[in-house]
Amino acid sequence: MDFPLSDYLKDRKALVDAALDEALPGEANYPPVIFQAVRYSLLAGGKRLRPILCLAAAEAVGGDYRAVLPVACALEMIHTYSLIHDDLPAMDDDDLRRGRPTSHKVFGEAVAILAGDALLTEAFAQMSAADRMPRIPPDRILRAVHDIARAAGFWGMVGGQVMDIQSETAAADEETLLYIHTRKTGAMIGASVRAGAILVGAQTGEIEALAAYGRHVGLAFQIADDILNVEGDRMALGKGTGSDAVRGKLTFPQLMGLDASRIRMVDLIARALEAIRGFGPNAEPLRAIARYVAERKM
Amino acid sequence: MDFPLSDYLKDRKALVDAALDEALPGEANYPPVIFQAVRYSLLAGGKRLRPILCLAAAEAVGGDYRAVLPVACALEMIHTYSLIHDDLPAMDDDDLRRGRPTSHKVFGEAVAILAGDALLTEAFAQMSAADRMPRIPPDRILRAVHDIARAAGFWGMVGGQVMDIQSETAAADEETLLYIHTRKTGAMIGASVRAGAILVGAQTGEIEALAAYGRHVGLAFQIADDILNVEGDRMALGKGTGSDAVRGKLTFPQLMGLDASRIRMVDLIARALEAIRGFGPNAEPLRAIARYVAERKM
Numbered sequence: 001m002d003f004p005l006s007d008y009l010k011d012r013k014a015l016v017d018a019a020l021d022e023a024l025p026g027e028a029n030y031p032p033v034i035f036q037a038v039r040y041s042l043l044a045g046g047k048r049l050r051p052i053l054c055l056a057a058a059e060a061v062g063g064d065y066r067a068v069l070p071v072a073c074a075l076e077m078i079h080t081y082s083l084i085h086d087d088l089p090a091m092d093d094d095d096l097r098r099g100r101p102t103s104h105k106v107f108g109e110a111v112a113i114l115a116g117d118a119l120l121t122e123a124f125a126q127m128s129a130a131d132r133m134p135r136i137p138p139d140r141i142l143r144a145v146h147d148i149a150r151a152a153g154f155w156g157m158v159g160g161q162v163m164d165i166q167s168e169t170a171a172a173d174e175e176t177l178l179y180i181h182t183r184k185t186g187a188m189i190g191a192s193v194r195a196g197a198i199l200v201g202a203q204t205g206e207i208e209a210l211a212a213y214g215r216h217v218g219l220a221f222q223i224a225d226d227i228l229n230v231e232g233d234r235m236a237l238g239k240g241t242g243s244d245a246v247r248g249k250l251t252f253p254q255l256m257g258l259d260a261s262r263i264r265m266v267d268l269i270a271r272a273l274e275a276i277r278g279f280g281p282n283a284e285p286l287r288a289i290a291r292y293v294a295e296r297k298m
Numbered sequence: 299m300d301f302p303l304s305d306y307l308k309d310r311k312a313l314v315d316a317a318l319d320e321a322l323p324g325e326a327n328y329p330p331v332i333f334q335a336v337r338y339s340l341l342a343g344g345k346r347l348r349p350i351l352c353l354a355a356a357e358a359v360g361g362d363y364r365a366v367l368p369v370a371c372a373l374e375m376i377h378t379y380s381l382i383h384d385d386l387p388a389m390d391d392d393d394l395r396r397g398r399p400t401s402h403k404v405f406g407e408a409v410a411i412l413a414g415d416a417l418l419t420e421a422f423a424q425m426s427a428a429d430r431m432p433r434i435p436p437d438r439i440l441r442a443v444h445d446i447a448r449a450a451g452f453w454g455m456v457g458g459q460v461m462d463i464q465s466e467t468a469a470a471d472e473e474t475l476l477y478i479h480t481r482k483t484g485a486m487i488g489a490s491v492r493a494g495a496i497l498v499g500a501q502t503g504e505i506e507a508l509a510a511y512g513r514h515v516g517l518a519f520q521i522a523d524d525i526l527n528v529e530g531d532r533m534a535l536g537k538g539t540g541s542d543a544v545r546g547k548l549t550f551p552q553l554m555g556l557d558a559s560r561i562r563m564v565d566l567i568a569r570a571l572e573a574i575r576g577f578g579p580n581a582e583p584l585r586a587i588a589r590y591v592a593e594r595k596m
Contacts, residue, residue, distance in 0.1 A: 125444060
């Protein structure tokens with residue numbers, strides 16, 4: 001395995017960070033607090049996994065990854081809005097995120113709710129800016145927007161979050177846990193991969209293969225996150241470890257133990273790699289990312 | 299003036315209500331509470347002003363109003379999400395909406411936040427469902443989606459709500475009040491009218507005239523709402539009257555008195571009618587709606 005993933009991730013993250021900074025209005029705009037709040041959360045330095053997967057999927061089917069950058073940025077806006085709302089006192093009531101005080105701790109609850117609303121809305125403004133994607137036919141853009149909206153709403157991420165909240169007081173079972181993980185995290189990771197492929201004109205078979213890759217990687221990523229929550233160190237995650245257990249949150253390690261969780265994760269990564277076996281060298285970044293997730297480094 | 303507005307509004311409202319009911323998944327879906335919550339707020343029987351304006355604008359430029367129904371429904375979903383979030387304890391902390399307990403009173407704060415998020419997201423899923431608008435070219439749909447997203451986000455409705463929250467503790471001045479009203483209510487009313495026209499292929503001049511109509515009617519509608527809040531009766535509005543004053547909220551009557559507010563509103567309606575003077579009989583519904591707002595009945 002020679003693929004220089006570390007350089008690749010660094011390069012793509014820099015590209016996404018610059019595009020996000022440029023996409024967001026400055027703090028001198030009116031009313032300043034909303035622009036301060038959205039910039040505070042969006043430019044807090046995440047891994048940019050979803051945008052990078054979107055770019056890598058476009059690349060994997062021979063497309064120009066730069067052409068899908070506005071949609072990649074929108075995916076990160078949707079992810080960030082979900083973190084802001086998840087952290088609210090009425091939800092997970094978290095004080096820290098990525099090592100910094102959460103939005104409502106800095107700006108108050110009302111502005112935090114509105115910052116999330118603004119980011120979700122702006123994501124769709126970015127995705128529908130046809131003049132910024134001149135080489136992509138409008139029908140493809142619409143198809144990607146629709147796919148992403150479905151993955152983000154009650155059938156996907158929001159539905160998963162609803163179940164996650166309810167599961168804290170419910171009895172643990174694998175079906176519920178799978179439901180939560182596949183929707184809360186998996187749906188948007190899958191949509192990120194699909195969107196990149198759809199936008200550059202991938203064939204149906206390619207999109208289906210990438211969708212399977214996205215499903216498996218998405219679930220593996222969440223199991224890795226569960227495992228890290230148990231055994232990771234506080235510095236690496238920027239939030240308290242063991243916090244899921246304290247909260248009585250349903251996780252894979254809690255349900256089946258650490259060893260079985262690791263086996264499950266590795267199996268999912270194998271399936272993700274199998275799904276894109278027919279792809280050429282352009283899919284190396286996707287393969288390397290999947291392996292990286294299995295090493296629980298992402 | 300012979301236009302049978304009452305019948306027209308009744309007919310269009312029935313059309314929109316049926317389409318909204320059909321667009322939303324039933325409460326038997328999983329997890330039930332999120333579908334219960336979105337249906338509770340969306341099907342609570344509003345006036346459907348924004349969807350009706352969208353349909354009427356399509357009609358005004360000679361288009362088929364039925365063709366734009368998915369977008370009209372999406373506008374009501376965005377409006378309803380904004381009401382759910384505005385009512386939250388961290389925002390206006392309202393217990394009643396349209397004469398019924400607010401979403402967070404019935405479902406709790408977490409589900410209310412998520413129901414708003416789900417409605418905003420589903421609005422974009424509806425708007426981007428190209429197969430449901432087979433006669434509208436994708437580039438027009440994208441343009442309408444972009445226009446609506448801009449009107450709903452930090453440049454529009456969300457920005458206005460941020461200012462509204464901050465103004466409760468700030469000194470009253472007309473510039474701030476105009477800022478709030480033109481963005482919090484006016485932006486989405488304007489976008490509703492523009493979207494209807496854009497989707498059916500209106501000319502640039504027609505879209506500009508309708509945008510002006512929308513701006514004036516939107517601001518007049520908000521002044522009418524301010525006036526009703528002072529003098530209206532509790533039954534008609536389904537919420538406590540005088541509540542703005544109790545809350546120290548900035549309003550037109552408070553700033554310039556009731557008489558001057560009425561004069562301002564009537565002037566705005568006159569300008570709205572002037573903006574669409576060149577339109578033919580197809581614009582009668584828009585004209586009748588503007589006059590209806592001036593009578594503070596809508």
